[in-house]
Amino acid sequence: MTAHSTPSATVLYDIPGPHTRKRHRLYGIVSTLVILALIGWVVHLLFDTDQFTSAKWAPFEYKGIQELLLRGLGNTLKAFAYAAVLSLVLGAVLAVGRLSEHRPVRWVATVLVEFFRAMPVLVMIFFVFVALKVQPLPALVAGLTLYNGSVLAEVFRTGINSVERGQREAAYALGMRKTHVTTYVLAPQAVRAMLPTIISQLVVALKDTSLGYLITYEEFLHAGKLIASNLDYDLPFIPVVMVISPIYIGMCMLLSWFAAWVARRQRRNPKTEAVDVGPAQPGTLMTGAR
Secondary structure (H helix, E strand, C coil): CCCCCCCCCCCCCCCCCHHHHHHHHHHHHHHHHHHHHHHHHHHHHHHHCCCCCHHHHHHHHCHHHHHHHHHHHHHHHHHHHHHHHHHHHHHHHHHHHHCCCCHHHHHHHHHHHHHHHHCCHHHHHHHHHHHCCCCHHHHHHHHHHHHHHHHHHHHHHHHHHCCCHHHHHHHHHCCCCHHHHHHHHHHHHHHHHHHHHHHHHHHHHHHHHHHHHHHCCCCHHHHHHHHHHCCCCCCCHHHHHHHHHHHHHHHHHHHHHHHHHHHHHHHHCCCCCCCCCCCCCCCCCCCCCC
């Protein structure tokens, strides 16, 4: 008899057999059909309500509407750029505070992180805008920074603590200070683990810029709302949403692509690649050695 090779089990799970693979294939086909049916139903509703008629799309050919959308998109990107940079800085500062060996500093950082994480971002935006009487752009950026910065602080702290403890101990054994250990040993190794979560949180910040229209900040969604409120046909928001949504999705996908590109460059970086160690060679004996 000829021996048949059987799939070997991995550490985490058993490789599925032929019946299981057939069942998974069936699940995939059924799920795909359900998703296609939902998409077809939505498209049918759009056609049934005459959402693709030329009269409803003609206003987007006007230069004034195009300039309004472009100005709103530029304001959205400007708010996101400020919020992203400041959130990363605030997250790093709060993470350092939570990792501090000084108990008062650690307590203050912990209270700030937990408070801003628990506070709804819209409440913080309104508080800065109404109570502190700040202009719309700084108020939006402040609210996004406080919330996303506190979340990123936990991401940074968890990523640094996830590095193998022996790395930290070896660095201390070489006489390095804690600041140098964190900056040159722990943080570079933790970046790979943290990068997907950081990008995901930045995507959240990008989507939350749409809250700016509630405080009259002229961002992308505010421009779409202004256009829809001045159109004189039924359901004017649907064509506007069909224009704005793909752009939001495209920007989020671009952020994800950027994260993948950074990860690939980091893997090719000689500073983060493993160094091949050659075989041991006979060396010169020390003076006095037998």
